[in-house]
Amino acid sequence: MKNATNDNSFIHGASYLPEKKAYIVFLVIVAIASLLRIYHLDSQMWLDEYSTILLSLRRPWLDLVSGYAGPASHILFEVLANWSSSLFGESAWSIRLPAALFGIAGVAMLARFATRIYTVKSGLFIAALMALSYNHIFFSQDARGYTTLIFFFLWSSYLFLQIVESGQMEKKTGILYCLATVLTCYCQPFGVFVPASQSVIALALVVINAKTQDAESFPIKQFILWMIAAALITLLFYAPKIDVMLEHAQMNVDTPAEGPRFNIGLVIEIIEGLSAAFFGYVGLTIVSIAGAIGIIIWIRSNAVSFFILTLPIVIQGIVFFIMGFGIHPRYFAIAIPVIYVAGGITIFYLSGALLAKFVSSVTTRQFVHSVVLSLIVLVSAYPLIRYYSIPKQDYEGVLAMIEKLSAEEDVRAGVQTVGSIMKDYYEADWVRIETLDDLLAQENTGKHVWVSMTLERIMALADPTLVKHIHEHYRLVKSFPGTVGNGNIQVYSKID
Structure with missing residues (x-):
């Protein structure tokens, strides 16, 4: 795990973390993420989970992949949950187990992504915040495929960023990228917005590079070939159920109960969901301000990675608006790591800048900064007290x-x-x-x-x-x- 080479001098020397210590911190974060996602995994379910069990998971798994679209088409998760239920017996924890495992993997993947665009220390801090995230733990204990989508979204984004920064797409990278893209799309239909946005970014880079006479800096030919392969495989997987999925989509558009559109109802749902995770409305306001500042820092330090993670959300929102789709905030679950990257880097930057004014010794500043960041992570876990004290629905x-x-x-x-x-x-x-x-x-x-x-x-x-x-x-x-x-x-x- 190498310290990032990006220009992060604004951290005032507080960002360096020795490699051995970095691995130890990483393992501690993953261990904590694991404990928090396994703890109370057998708690009561809520209506979406019951629907998954009654309408999908009790069917033979071959039905799930060969024709039946299910209530939400989280196909990859439903197959894994079906296998888990068959292996361990039907229960809340066995059905949620794949979500928990992908939730843990998602924290690890965010650490890898964030340390690539910033420094190891800041990347681990961002991952630690998501490890203790109310919303991410909720989805990690939810019999749906949201953590599956988040993980493959981050993996696909990491590989794409690697391709952009290296200017190369060798066979091994191409195979991994193709696999990540297919699984991103197959774990949930909304995943299709991820490769779509990456294709837009790739074309934009080609245009920009052509104007600067640097057309070979992005391997567009290899990218197109691997993207075509991923698209064909994805279509093959979805082919048996496209008609049924389109019927579900039309039903969503026609049914008010499927969720609010882009109106005040959606805003209320978003505020309610986020305020529960960020210390109420005051905390949510502070986090929103921190996120806005973080976006500026993010764009200045690594603009490409910002668009890689945010453009899928924007495109998905535009498509839903045009279609008149019923929306719930959970449909945009991939925004969770984006929130922690933007908000986390703001906290990291401001705390480092503040310490630089009062602590002259670099060694002392590094130690104090680590302590401060650890305390912030610990305090961020406070909403989990309520989360674990009551069921999702009773x-x-x-x-x-x-x-x-x-x-x-x-x-x-x-x-x-x-x-x-x-x-x-x-x-x-x-x-x-x-x-x-x-x-x-x-x-x-x-x-x-x-x-x-x-x-x-x-x-x-x-x-x-x-x-x-x-x-x-x-x-x-x-x-x-x-x-x-x-x-x-x-x-x-x-x-x-």
Whole structure:
């Protein structure tokens, strides 16, 4: 692990880290990342995970690759989770295990990427922040393919940056890049924006180099050949299910419940999700300012790497906007390492610059800087206390409370996904409520009705009359908190 050779003199001599110590720190970071992602891996799941189990993971794995697109087409993850479930038995931890392992690998890959564009010390600091990241740990304990996508996104980006900086694309590099590109696309369809953006950057570099009469500095011919190979392999993998995936995409566009578009609803979801990880709204504001400063530092020190990591997010956002796609912030999970690179380098730079004003000895400054950075990493883990103290969504708590409070003849109902999870996963005697007519039919039986609902903000978009009826004719008994944004489960009792 070599110290970066980029011009990082602004760190004021606090960036150097001996190679042996760097490896030790790296191993400690990976070990901590592993512990935090394995700890509580068996905690309660949330509705997306239940959907994955009920709709995908209980199918033969060959179905997953040969035709069935699943609810979200996280195909690579679903196959790995299927194998894990078959090997260890179906449980929350076995299904989440691939996500946890790729989460750990993603932290290691970020360390490698960040140390290439900055220094070893700053790169390890950035990786340490993501190792203790609330959001990244959430996805590492989520039966979805987001950490898989983040890892292959970082690996593909690292290889592409290596190609750009070296001006070479030898056979070994080409094979690795082709593999990383295919897996980036296959772990989730959104991954296609990564090679698309890299192709745009490659063409831009060729144009720029042509104007400066340096046309051979980027190996465009080799790049095109390997990109074509990656595209053909990806199309081959997706060929059996393209029609079904397009149907899913159209359903997303046509269904309000699939998530907010580019509007205030999306902004609220983003703020809620990030504020939980960054000490509330005040902390989020500070992190946003740090990120803005970090972007300036990043562009000045290594502009190519900035565009490599950010352009896929921009292109994805533009495509979603044009299509009118229903969006949740998790669809942009690859932004997580970007946030930590931008915010982390700001903290690293400012702390180093401040120490340079008060500590003249380089050796002392290096030591104090390391201590300060370690304390910052430790403090950044504070939101994890809440994360580990409550489940993502407390379906078991809802079941237990209603079982205790309801009479045997009462109707126990769940609105849409809540009803499906209670009936199909927990095999409880519940009724699924799809529309207001379904709920009125249960009320007309003359029995007392209990209704549970989650994601109320989205439900209000999907079926405002149903939500309004519940709010007007039922009393809220309890709201069960969860770490999922807007994911509290509300339990209502009919006002008789």
